[in-house]
Amino acid sequence: MTEQPTQAxxxxxxPAGAEPAPRGPAAAPAPKMKxxxxxxxxxxxxxxxxxxxxxQDRKITAIIGPSGCGKSTLLRSLNRMNDLVSGSHIEGKVTxxxxxxxxxxxxxxxxxxxxxxVFQRPNPFPKTIYENVAFGxxxxxxxxxxxxxxxxxxSLRRAALWDEVKDKLKQSGMALSGGQQQRLCIAxxxxxxxxxxxxxxxxxxxxxxxxxxxxxxMQELKKEYTIVIVTHNMQQAARVSDFTAMMMMRPDRAxxxxxxxxxxxxxxxxxxxxxxxxxxxxxG
Amino acid sequence: MAxxxxxxxxxxxxxxxxRVTLNxxxxxxxxxxxxxxxxIIVLAALSVIGLMVGVGVMLWxxxxxxxxxxxxxxxxxxxxxxxxxxxxxxxxxxxxISTSILALVIAIPLGLGVAIFLxxxxxxxxxxxxxxxxxxxxxxxxxxxxxxxxxVFIPTVVKPVGEFxxxxxGDKSHGIFIPLFEGPFFGASYxxxxxxxxxxxxxxxxxxxxxxxxxxxxxxxxxxxGLGSTQWETIWQVVLPYALSGILGAVILGLGRALGExxxxxxxxxxxxxxxxxxxxPGYTMASVIANEWGESRTPAYSSALIEIxxxxxxxxxxxxxxxxxxxxxxxxRNPDQRx
Numbered sequence: 372m373t374e375q376p377t378q379a380x381x382x383x384x385x386p387a388g389a390e391p392a393p394r395g396p397a398a399a400p401a402p403k404m405k406x407x408x409x410x411x412x413x414x415x416x417x418x419x420x421x422x423x424x425x426x427q428d429r430k431i432t433a434i435i436g437p438s439g440c441g442k443s444t445l446l447r448s449l450n451r452m453n454d455l456v457s458g459s460h461i462e463g464k465v466t467x468x469x470x471x472x473x474x475x476x477x478x479x480x481x482x483x484x485x486x487x488x489v490f491q492r493p494n495p496f497p498k499t500i501y502e503n504v505a506f507g508x509x510x511x512x513x514x515x516x517x518x519x520x521x522x523x524x525x526s527l528r529r530a531a532l533w534d535e536v537k538d539k540l541k542q543s544g545m546a547l548s549g550g551q552q553q554r555l556c557i558a559x560x561x562x563x564x565x566x567x568x569x570x571x572x573x574x575x576x577x578x579x580x581x582x583x584x585x586x587x588x589m590q591e592l593k594k595e596y597t598i599v600i601v602t603h604n605m606q607q608a609a610r611v612s613d614f615t616a617m618m619m620m621r622p623d624r625a626x627x628x629x630x631x632x633x634x635x636x637x638x639x640x641x642x643x644x645x646x647x648x649x650x651x652x653x654x655g
Numbered sequence: 656m657a658x659x660x661x662x663x664x665x666x667x668x669x670x671x672x673x674r675v676t677l678n679x680x681x682x683x684x685x686x687x688x689x690x691x692x693x694x695i696i697v698l699a700a701l702s703v704i705g706l707m708v709g710v711g712v713m714l715w716x717x718x719x720x721x722x723x724x725x726x727x728x729x730x731x732x733x734x735x736x737x738x739x740x741x742x743x744x745x746x747x748x749x750x751x752i753s754t755s756i757l758a759l760v761i762a763i764p765l766g767l768g769v770a771i772f773l774x775x776x777x778x779x780x781x782x783x784x785x786x787x788x789x790x791x792x793x794x795x796x797x798x799x800x801x802x803x804x805x806x807v808f809i810p811t812v813v814k815p816v817g818e819f820x821x822x823x824x825g826d827k828s829h830g831i832f833i834p835l836f837e838g839p840f841f842g843a844s845y846x847x848x849x850x851x852x853x854x855x856x857x858x859x860x861x862x863x864x865x866x867x868x869x870x871x872x873x874x875x876x877x878x879x880x881g882l883g884s885t886q887w888e889t890i891w892q893v894v895l896p897y898a899l900s901g902i903l904g905a906v907i908l909g910l911g912r913a914l915g916e917x918x919x920x921x922x923x924x925x926x927x928x929x930x931x932x933x934x935x936x937p938g939y940t941m942a943s944v945i946a947n948e949w950g951e952s953r954t955p956a957y958s959s960a961l962i963e964i965x966x967x968x969x970x971x972x973x974x975x976x977x978x979x980x981x982x983x984x985x986x987x988x989r990n991p992d993q994r995x
Contacts, residue, residue, distance in 0.1 A: 455880060457779070484883030494874035497897055506892070507882040556878070563882060 401469075403428035403597040404449065404486075404567055409463035410625075411441070411448045413456060418444045420625035421463065424616050426567070431589060431598045433608035433634065436618035437649065441626020442601040445618070446569050449599065450486035451479050467567065484511070487565035491572045493552035495544035495559070500527075500536050503544040503555055507563035522562055529595075530558035531588050550581025557588065561596070568592065570600040574607065586611050605650055609638050617646045714966040720959035729963060735928035735944075737952070742960035744967065746928045750845065750938040751968070754920065755913040757849025757934065758856055763906060765853070766860030770905075773861070774868035775890055786865065793858035801922030804851040809923060813847045817935050820846075825935065840935040843925035849934065851919050856909035863908060867901030868894060900986040907979035914972060917942040941968045 402425035411419040419441040426432045434442045444453065451472060453459040465472045472482050484507075495503050504523045508514055514522070523540070527533040532554040536547070544555050553573060560568055570589075574582040589598060589611050602608050608615050615637040617630040630643045641647045685691070715722075721729055721742055732743025773786055804813075817840045825836040871894050879889040895902070917940075925937025926947060941964050952958045 450881070452877065452881065455877070480883045480885055483881055488877075488881035490874060490877060490881070492874055494872070494878040496875065496878065496893055506879075510882065510884055510888055559878075559882065 400427070402426050403468065404599070405464075405466045406445070406449070407464040407466070409445070409448065409461060409465060411444050411453060411461050412459065414458035417623070417625040419448070420621065420627045422616075422618075422626075422628045424628060424631060426597055426599050427614065428597050429593055429595070430613040431593050431600060431611055432614045432616065433612035434599065434601045434616045434618060435603075435605055435608045435649075436626070437620065438603070439624075439626075440618040440620045442618055443571055445626065446571055446599060446601045447488075449567070449569055450483050450488055452483070452488065454479055484563055485565055486567040486569060487560035487563065489553070489556050489560055489568065489570045489573050492576045493549055493556050495547070495552050495555050497543065497545055499541050500544045500547070500555060501540040504558050504562050507559060511563070526558040526562040527555075529561050529592065530554045531584065531591070532558055548581070550577050550584060553577060553581070553585060554588065557585075557592075561592070565596065567597040567599065570598065572601055572603060575603060582607070605638075605652075609634060609650075617641075617643070617649065619645055619649075711966075711969060714962055714969055718959050718963035718966050720955050721963050722959070724956070729960070730967070733930050737948070737954075737957045737960075740954070740956055742956065744941075744960075744964050746930050747939050747941040747944050747964055748967065749930055750848075750924065750940040751914060751942065751971075753845050753934065753938075754848040754852055754924070754940060755910060757845065758852035758913045759906065759910060761850065761853035762856045762860055762909060766857040766905075766909070767864055767902065769857070769861045770864035770868055771890060771895075773865045775886070775894065786862070789858050789861050789865075791858075793862060797855065797916060797919040798922075800851060800855055801919035804847065804919060804923040808851060808854070809842045809847055813844070813850055813923075814842055816850075817842070817844065817846050821935055825933070834932045835934055837933040838935060841925075841937070843923055843937050845924065845931075845934040845936065845938045848920045848924040848938070848940070851923050852913045852916055855916065855919060856912050859912055860905045860909040863905035864898070864902050867898045867905065870901070871897045900983045903979070903983050903986060907976070907983075910975065910979075911972060914968070914975070915942055917946045921947055941965075 404426040406422050406424045408421040408423055409419065410417055410421055422445055424432070424434075424445075434445060436442050447453045448461055449465055449472075453461075461473060467482075467485060471477070496506060498506070501523055504526050505519050508519065508522050524533060524537075527536060532551060535551060536542075536555075544552065547555060553576075557568075557573075574585050577585065586607065589600070592598060593613075600608075600612065612634045615632065615634045616628050617637060618626050619629045621627050630637065630641060630646045632642075637646060638650050641650065725732070725742060729742060730744055730748065732741070733745045734741045734743045735746060769789065773782055773789070777785065820836040821838050821840050823836075824831055824833040825838050825840075826832065875893050875897055876889055879893040884892070920940050921943030924940060924943065926939050926943065927937040928939045928944070929936070931938065945961050945965055945968075948957075949961055952961055
């Protein structure tokens with residue numbers, strides 16, 4: 372990933388290893404995704420207040436914070452999953468490559484195809500392993516058997532699951548272990564070639580060994596995808612992410628972002644006292 | 656260490672098994688109701704088996720006259736003429752099966768459609784009242800359905816539908832001729848019975864399917880939406896397959912009701928013991944012949960014949976439920992996540 376072209380599709384992408392002069396979010400290249408003073412409402416209740424969060428291409432952005440601070444709500448507004456909740460609406464903007472995802476005329480199905488999602492609890496469909504991965508691609512038109520075989524194999528390889536399941540593709544995805552199920556869900560998500568993968572506490576239902584596997588997998592995935600992860604686990608955020616957003620609940624119960632920076636900065640010299648308390652385990 | 660704080664020996668350390676005499680054990684079991692409770696429960700469970708066997712044995716014994724004289728011929732014979740002691744059950748078996756199939760063909764898409772609407776598409780505000788109405792439909796006595804069938808449903812729905820089928824497919828001289836829709840047609844018919852049965856089992860299928868659909872985990876829907884599925888794709892490719900075994904259960908309960916339904920059917924089917932290839936001709940069903948002719952069955956053979964029909968209905972339901980179990984089991988085995 373070090374030999375990346377500096378010019379691509381009219382957008383400047385700076386190689387990870389060779390960032391020029393002043394470091395820090397202010398000097399970062401144009402983000403892949405961005406929220407601009409985004410507020411999310413459930414009917415009259417404001418769950419997220421004015422969050423401005425850039426998410427860099429091929430980086431892992433972690434959103435951390437105590438329970439109920441709106442992390443998941445923020446994440447689910449990025450691919451418009453909150454649309455499924457009746458009464459929810461947003462103010463502000465969410466952009467992908469500068470394109471407003473909530474603009475009128477935007478096809479929400481298309482948004483979710485470009486921005487995939489992995490959920491807290493593994494939720495494979497009660498279908499075979501093969502059919503689980505093929506589910507997404509099948510939605511987008513006829514694909515020949517051999518082509519689909521390729522897609523399934525490639526996706527399972529990307530999710531580091533191929534070697535474990537290649538001999539039992541016809542077995543139910545629900546018969547796998549929890550960690551395998553979650554990797555199957557990741558394979559299912561990447562099978563449709565999204566640009567961004569959102570992960571909502573992907574390891575909270577998994578044991579430590581499975582967690583490590585998913586974390587290693589995320590390092591592989593970020594070579595190709597922009598990843599945004601919500602996590603309760605601060606060590607996890609510190610281990611895997613490049614950037615970290617710290618969220619906190621305000622007195623009016625709306626979640627706000629109190630600090631955003633490179634992960635290292637957040638965990639070593641946070642600017643906000645509350646962030647320091649939280650990451651050092653004194654609160655939260 | 657003797658005792659802890661104010662326990663006065665209550666909490667004194669002692670071996671668990673010691674000091675509990677047999678009498679004490681019995682006393683405790685009775686005090687907590689374990690033995691009486693267990694006894695009552697086992698009795699209740701046994702009574703189910705007892706009822707089942709009892710009904711079967713009674714039907715078997717009471718139908719001995721025709722079973723001994725006609726044997727298996729009773730099932731295949733098509734002539735039903737009690738006056739000349741001719742008892743063939745085929746017209747009733749055919750009537751029961753054909754009206755039930757007809758009812759299912761109409762009620763499955765309709766009932767499932769309503770269930771999908773209620774569970775997936777309906778605004779939450781009208782879900783409860785609409786669901787309540789559906790359940791109310793299931794509570795209407797069947798004789799009311801029968802009367803409604805005669806006075807409203809046959810003239811306004813069955814007649815036009817039947818006449819359309821008759822004119823389109825039932826004429827040998829022109830167009831496509833399908834014997835299924837051959838005339839003459841007077842209203843009372845297999846079609847009328849099948850349609851009224853469909854109306855009667857739609858609420859059953861709807862109410863249960865709706866509950867099954869609502870029980871499909873949100874995570875399944877989110878998984879599908881998250882991959883860019885439309886609502887339609889989510890329902891058809893994720894929610895329905897997930898709920899399949901439960902929906903099958905709903906259909907089977909509906910079928911059970913259709914097979915055994917007596918009153919409404921007998922009021923609209925015409926009660927003619929004949930075999931016909933046309934669903935537009937009048938017929939008879941197993942349940943309705945028992946209800947209609949029991950009172951006039953003067954000879955032992957006549958009574959025995961009616962009871963034997965009952966015996967067959969009993970075994971048919973038994974077999975159907977067995978098949979249904981197998982079906983549900985084989986479907987749910989594919990989805991280890993579901994328990995039936």
